[in-house]
Amino acid sequence: MLSIVNKTMLANIKHIVSRHQQCWPTGPLRYVVSDTATNSVTESAMNCWQLNAYSKTLNDTTLSLNINCHKPIIQKPTEMLVRVMSSSVNPIDLAMSSGYGRSLLDVLQMTTDYGVDAITYDRLPLILGRDFCGQVVECGHQVVQYKVGDMVWGALPPFWRSGTLSQFIVADQSHLCLKPSNLSVIDSSAIPYVGLTAWAALHTIGGLNQLNARNKRVLILGGSGGVGSFAIQLLKTWGAHVTTTCAADAIDFVVSNTGADECVDYNSNDLIGYLGTFDLVLNAASIGQHRDLKPEFGVKYLRKWKSAKYVTLSTPLLNNTDQFGLIIGSGLSAFTAIKQTMESCIDGHSVRWAYFWPNPCALKTITKLVEKNHIKAIIENKISFSDIPLAFNRLARGHARGKTVIEIE
Ligand SMILES: NC(=O)c1ccc[n+]([C@@H]2O[C@H](COP(=O)([O-])OP(=O)(O)OC[C@H]3O[C@@H](n4cnc5c(N)ncnc54)[C@H](OP(=O)(O)O)[C@@H]3O)[C@@H](O)[C@H]2O)c1
Numbered sequence: 001m002l003s004i005v006n007k008t009m010l011a012n013i014k015h016i017v018s019r020h021q022q023c024w025p026t027g028p029l030r031y032v033v034s035d036t037a038t039n040s041v042t043e044s045a046m047n048c049w050q051l052n053a054y055s056k057t058l059n060d061t062t063l064s065l066n067i068n069c070h071k072p073i074i075q076k077p078t079e080m081l082v083r084v085m086s087s088s089v090n091p092i093d094l095a096m097s098s099g100y101g102r103s104l105l106d107v108l109q110m111t112t113d114y115g116v117d118a119i120t121y122d123r124l125p126l127i128l129g130r131d132f133c134g135q136v137v138e139c140g141h142q143v144v145q146y147k148v149g150d151m152v153w154g155a156l157p158p159f160w161r162s163g164t165l166s167q168f169i170v171a172d173q174s175h176l177c178l179k180p181s182n183l184s185v186i187d188s189s190a191i192p193y194v195g196l197t198a199w200a201a202l203h204t205i206g207g208l209n210q211l212n213a214r215n216k217r218v219l220i221l222g223g224s225g226g227v228g229s230f231a232i233q234l235l236k237t238w239g240a241h242v243t244t245t246c247a248a249d250a251i252d253f254v255v256s257n258t259g260a261d262e263c264v265d266y267n268s269n270d271l272i273g274y275l276g277t278f279d280l281v282l283n284a285a286s287i288g289q290h291r292d293l294k295p296e297f298g299v300k301y302l303r304k305w306k307s308a309k310y311v312t313l314s315t316p317l318l319n320n321t322d323q324f325g326l327i328i329g330s331g332l333s334a335f336t337a338i339k340q341t342m343e344s345c346i347d348g349h350s351v352r353w354a355y356f357w358p359n360p361c362a363l364k365t366i367t368k369l370v371e372k373n374h375i376k377a378i379i380e381n382k383i384s385f386s387d388i389p390l391a392f393n394r395l396a397r398g399h400a401r402g403k404t405v406i407e408i409e
Helices: 007-023 091-097 102-112 192-205 226-237 248-258 271-275 295-299 317-324 326-345 360-371 385-397
Strands: 045-051 063-070 079-088 131-139 151-155 168-172 176-178 217-221 241-246 262-265 280-283 309-312 350-353 379-384 403-407
Touching: 045 385, 063 385, 091 385, 102 317, 102 326, 131 168, 131 192, 151 192, 151 360, 176 360, 192 226, 192 280, 192 309, 192 360, 217 226, 226 241, 226 248, 226 360, 241 248, 248 262, 280 295, 295 309, 317 326, 326 350, 379 385, 385 403
Parallel strands: 217 241, 217 280, 241 262, 280 309, 309 350, 379 403
Antiparallel strands: 045 063, 079 131, 079 168, 079 403, 131 151, 151 176
């Protein structure tokens, strides 16, 4: 084991151990449940909302405010401690609260955090939340682009050791960049997670960019959602022609906020005749069993023999690994991916799965687009940190018309 530990890792481990000893005299690296008997908040303590048990219904027991949680500590030289001033909620937070994806996300976290004991490891209590905007408080010794006091924004992946519904987070420098100068702290939390997901789907997986997207015809399924509304705005800055689907009551909202060229009610009967064919179809609609969101639906709108792509954000991978375990679940997912790819080849199409992934270069590009007012934050609710259960209730009701953001400070 020691033979694969290099010098940098050894230095990091020493750093972690010394910091660990200051903050956690005993026990493994994880958050400490509040000491309600003393209720004392020290300099090493912070407030955070934590999930205490996986459950389909969130209540005071499963989701609670811990006013005496230990501040996280920097574990690697590329990490930074950030005072979180705003956050948001995304559908993945609600899904994770009922245990969605835990088989794979737990393993992914263990492989990124080499200090964690894999046998006794338990992510609970878990802090949810992906987006953040806040101020840098401390930097690891390999962080050169940022300094204490910088205002940054970003998003943490679901397999990161902790989430952002918390007064402090430790983030890697690849998770963030300087926040846009023209956006308020609270509004900034509406963009990073959905923005980077849309970027991964359209650019990294879909192959579109500002040079080749001009005059391409793109269909976005779910234009009223967080990812969909960002994707439309990004495509419009790249010069693409964008058609989108949404509920009838959301059409005005979508057209006025995103600049979509055409917006169609997803319940209308003449959808097929009306839409025509596209170079790329992105499924950014909510997870569900809609007939029209299965790959066959997206694929039939693709132009034949033009390398057109169907990119979907709703993939079976996490469900499969939860249901059948890591090995069989991953194998089943690989089989489905191969089957979909082979079927789509018949007409010269491809079917692709996309996932949120941290991408600091993309985040910097998004920052510039926001600063040029090409992309705006679309917000429905601003909720204070003490009212986070209201944010989860709003998320659970669905049919959102803009993001729900959380004011922490
Ligand atoms: N793979 C990844 O890494 C990743 C990352 C982020 C998000 N996602 C997934 O991507 C989806 C979108 O995320 P989001 O944050 O944008 O969610 P969101 O804000 O809840 O938006 C989802 C939108 O889909 C719309 N919708 C529902 N059924 C539809 C249909 N049949 N046709 C067209 N639109 C429909 C909803 O509109 P109505 O409410 O009016 O029906 C809603 O506006 C979610 O399923 C999410 O879990 C995946």
